[in-house]
Amino acid sequence: MHSNSQDGCAALAQESRRLIRQGGHTGPTAGLAPGCVQANLMILPDSLAGEFLLFCQRNPKPCPLLAVTEPGQYTVPALGRDIDIRKDVPKYRVWRHGELVAEPADLDAVWRDDLVTFVIGCSFSFEEALLADGIDVRHISMGVNVPMYRSSIPTAGTRSLHGPLVVSMRPMKAKDAIRAIQITSRFPSVHGAPVHLGDPSLIGIRDIHQPDYGDPVAVHADEIPVFWACGVTPQAVIHTVKPEFSITHAPGHMLITDVGNTSLASF
């Protein structure tokens, strides 16, 4: 499925990656290569990769895997002909024993032959489909980050990886919420359908105006908060075990792929 790149998207994505690789774009990637799938990165030593893969298999809504590399492999041909995982993201985060130690623009100084890269779907893809359908996506219209919350919904744990599901929230009128459920159900590889809607306290959220990550957004009286599984979940879970070494993308600084967003639709 993911090699089914769309005409037009591959060229756009390659141009954006070239710009990033050459240092010509250092900020967040929202708005770059419209129509192309952007993805989260989780890079782990091979010793932890097997268990993280199992965690993703058991929690496909927060951890929809688009690709997993072999140890040391920094190409991902299924997602883009010339992708170089070490250079194609504008800003990385390097973690040691669970502490953030650097935010480099490439991984030349830290790359290791035992690193396995997990490329994980991101809500940008379904948000593009929502916007295309005329639905107001609040954090986008407000120009802020999506609000995210640690919920009381448990993930399906592995031997050492476990923790709460992190959810993102988009407030909508009921009519738009119904339509958004239809639209996002078509995109299982980028979090899919919501996990909850309505009363936030039913999933352990005390104050909708105080997100644990991202920014608060306005929720109007005629709106319902709608909650999706969030790609921050795997980061939050992995960091509870304080791995000796790991790398992620910096928030909002995503890997741009040759895959068209619409090609992820399941029907």
Added chain:
Amino acid sequence: MHSNSQDGCAALAQESRRLIRQGGHTGPTAGLAPGCVQANLMILPDSLAGEFLLFCQRNPKPCPLLAVTEPGQYTVPALGRDIDIRKDVPKYRVWRHGELVAEPADLDAVWRDDLVTFVIGCSFSFEEALLADGIDVRHISMGVNVPMYRSSIPTAGTRSLHGPLVVSMRPMKAKDAIRAIQITSRFPSVHGAPVHLGDPSLIGIRDIHQPDYGDPVAVHADEIPVFWACGVTPQAVIHTVKPEFSITHAPGHMLITDVGNTSLASF
């Protein structure tokens, strides 16, 4: 699509219709011929049929047409090989100038050569799909009629036909509401996706415990009311113009067709 009867359903439906035609079953049809599509009937003089057809075309969610006959025609071969509209429903309602004048078991005494029959999809089909997925359908588990409400949502009117959308309500936990939206979206010919969820006052419903038709059902603290367009809408609308003559099925006494419920699924 509707001639694509499923093996097993045709035989079951034909047996049920034979029983009804012979007077062996005179009550509601819920539970008869499981898996087979049951349908609402609206029978009108040809003089009003054109405008009613236009109303249905403009309001497909409350008025999903499965078939429309020629004037005087009492067979519907697309929905069942031997259907006789005059005999195959256990109880009819005959209306003159908007007043209920009789509830006969067949139409032999009142049939006219100018009558056009509209066969309209019914929520039984999607409720079967919800139950099959393990979702509690409250009025079914309580053994009562579905609660229905005149909403403040207008229908798309024609020259003389207009009025509010009537909605049916099923309370659900958020998780089940999300799943129910996915399931019912697959059934556009039996009302399809909900039209509203959450706050009833946003669609003009003052008291969820006082439905305008049917029976009240319990709505628990962790549940959201979910509202679907209802097949009572066309009856309510047509009766505002007090047609000289019309016939409907009696509530719950439906036409059983040879079409399998699952064959209505759009994907």
